Amino acid sequence: MPQRDWVARAIHTIEADFNRSADTHLIPLDVPGYPGIDVYLKDESSHPTGSLKHRLARSLFLYALANGWLREGRPVVEASSGSTAVSEAYFARLLGLPFIAVIPASTSPEKIAAIEFHGGRCHLVQTACALDSESQRVAAETGGHFMDQFTYAERATDWRANNNIAESIFRQMAEERHPVPEWIVCSPGTGGTAATLGRYVRYRRHATRVLCADPQESVFHQAYRAAVAGQPWRHFTHPCGSRVEGIGRPRVEASFIPGCIDAMVKVPDALALAAMRHVSARLGRRVGGSTGTNFIGVLHAAQRMAVEGRSGSIVTILCDSGDRYAHSYYAPAWYATNAIDTVYADAAVEAGAAGGDIPGLEPVRAT
Structure with a gap:
């Protein structure tokens, strides 16, 4: 045979490679405008190939x-x-x-x-x-x-355990001040990460909610809004691809499962990339645009918690390094070509991190 x-040798090779690898770091990030809320970045850029993928x-x-x-x-x-x-x-x-x-x-x-x-x-x-x-x-x-x-x-990932990203997050949060996150924030590309997170927290009976931050040029937010309203949602399309590489899609992908998501927010590209620069400055190293999109979702969740008088923790994903985008998101000429205003967006993100409103978001919640 x-x-x-x-096949047996191939699976052994992959498992041996995994056995040689360490888990990724969970990094606390101070957000001054929300002193009662602890924010963490799950740093997936430290994988051997440099990303969550x-x-x-x-x-x-x-x-x-x-x-x-x-x-x-x-x-x-x-x-x-x-x-x-x-x-x-x-x-x-x-x-x-x-x-x-x-x-x-x-x-x-x-x-x-x-x-x-x-x-x-x-x-x-x-x-x-x-x-x-x-x-x-x-x-x-x-x-x-x-x-x-x-x-x-969403089918290939074992959402119950097997060191998936959800299991890793909860294991690393165990000794923190608020070990069970109020929110985990991710952004949809395939939809698989959101499905894994949502299934895991339900399976483990955690009260954690999952928020997806969708980029500007993407169809997922529209589909989710329809799903929450009990309307058909699989048929939606978008005329172009996302400017934030790695997330967003022009069609609703099979791995996108609305029932695994508790809330979504639509994030303008200018704000996502301003948040990317903000997080990079706070960490002292570059992150990618998907991480910036996620951080806008974090600020939205933190503001909701503050309004409700809730303290707790929020975990989001640092998806990849910004070094992969030196010719785009970290090049001034790219912003000029794409007519993206950085001055206004930078000020908006700074105000949001200080506890103020984030303009231009389109939130929708399942409950």
Whole structure:
């Protein structure tokens, strides 16, 4: 049974790699405007491939191997805005498999370089809307397997335990002043992280609520609003891809599960990127735009808690390093090209961190 033998060796290789790895850090972040609320960043940038997507890629490979979808010597194909492709390239190289990343042409050159560093090949498409169909075509043409993170993210991750991100957060929070977070804030890309967090807190019977912060150019917030109202929500689309790489989608992906989410907020790109700069300045190192989007969600949750007279803790995700965006989010010319006002947005985020209102948000809650 050569295929079964190869699968067994491949799974052992991935598990051995995991056994060599440490968990990621949980970093406290002081937010002066909310002295009764403790904020923490789950730093997923410390994974071997530098982002939250390392966990997803490992789960996707194990899921595909256990299902018999991967074959020795056959290519692995993935549709990605960059970070998942970096992580999947790492695992493909670990198993000696060719890897092809189908990514938007606008993907940062730093991410493209990281994919190629791990042995992957990049296949560029002009719009995010074409990623899925082009990935299927490339997989069929090469005899490879399309991993399809947007469909399988919530299925491949073991949400009960197995060191998923939720279990890790609660384990690391155990000795803190408020060990059970009032809120965990994430941003939807596949929807898989939100599903894992929401399922875990319900399974463990925690009172923690999950808030998703959706970027400006994305369909998830619209779909969630419809789902909360009891209306059809799967059909929504958006005309373009998100400017905040790694999160937001032009269509409602299969891994997006509204019932796992307690609230959503729509975050303008200018505020997300101003929050990115704010967090970077507080930490003394660069973070990415998805982390900034998450931080706006943190400020929104903190303000709600303060209005309700509640103290407690909020945990969010530091998704990746800002070094991957030197040619975009940390380049003044990029803001000029995209007509994004940084002065007003920076002032708004500073005011929000001091306890003031954050303008331009569109919140919606399930209850």
